[in-house]
């Protein structure tokens with residue numbers, strides 16, 4: 554290639570990463586085409602003409618406005634310049650009004666004629682980030698009903714228990730078990746049963762609205778609800794409403810000895826966390842209440 558400068562320039566301009574080169578003071582020395590295109594369309598870190606701009610100062614300005622990622626970026630760049638670190642990278646959100654986006658910023662250095670320069674590249678990692686978020690979300694959810702799974706419930710109850718312990722507040726736990734679900738499965742098929750579980754899961758979401766609440770699938774045809782900072786009387790009211798709503802779904806269960814439509818039983822327990830009790834006892838208490846509800850005819854709340 555005769556004109557190696559033009560060649561390299563074209564190479565850099567063809568790269569989709571946004572690239573900027575700064576000197577030791579932070580002053581921008583070079584930007585590629587992707588950088589210019591992105592900067593002119595976005596209000597992200599440096600959103601205006603790059604000439605004469607000091608990249609580190611821009612990070613500091615954004616940092617002063619409360620942008621924690623700009624704070625990290627500024628200190629990372631400084632560490633590389635002062636040779637405390639060989640390189641640095643940072644993943645950060647840069648959402649536009651229209652879409653969620655994430656970028657990975659990397660900084661590396663080179664030397665020419667005794668002067669140090671630093672290449673900062675910004676790569677769009679939105680696709681990977683969204684995929685990672687989806688995987689994390691699915692790990693928290695029950696695959697069928699798409700409400701929280703048992704592990705999420707266990708973690709949540711543990712945290713809520715601690716919160717109520719600190720605040721000396723009552724915590725309530727409801728264990729809900731669908732009645733005669735085996736018969737429903739046998740009579741209408743497993744797919745019908747699955748659809749019922751999905752519909753019940755949807756309904757449960759309406760009963761877990763506050764930050765101290767959660768509904769989850771505990772396993773099989775069993776669900777759980779936690780109501781933090783809630784009295785037993787309030788929880789009883791919610792449980793009664795929930796059972797009523799389940800009957801209102803009017804899901805046929807023709808051979809059920811309880812009713813000829815789907816019903817459920819709830820075991821409800823309350824506790825004020827203290828140093829002598831624990832969430833296991835709360836679960837045990839709700840569980841024995843559930844047995845009581847089942848034994849005494851189903852389609853009811855026992856507490």
Ligand SMILES: Nc1nc2c(ncn2[C@@H]2O[C@H](COP(=O)(O)OP(=O)(O)OP(=O)(O)O)[C@@H](O)[C@H]2O)c(=O)[nH]1
Pocket residue numbers: 697730731732733734735736738742743744745746747750772773774847851
């Ligand atoms: N369709 C479907 N059925 C499930 C699922 N998980 C558990 N089940 C069924 O739920 C039924 C639970 O049966 P049992 O434990 O005997 O309880 P039950 O028939 O509801 O009776 P009671 O709880 O005593 O009222 C079983 O037939 C399970 O196969 C699921 O993911 N999908």
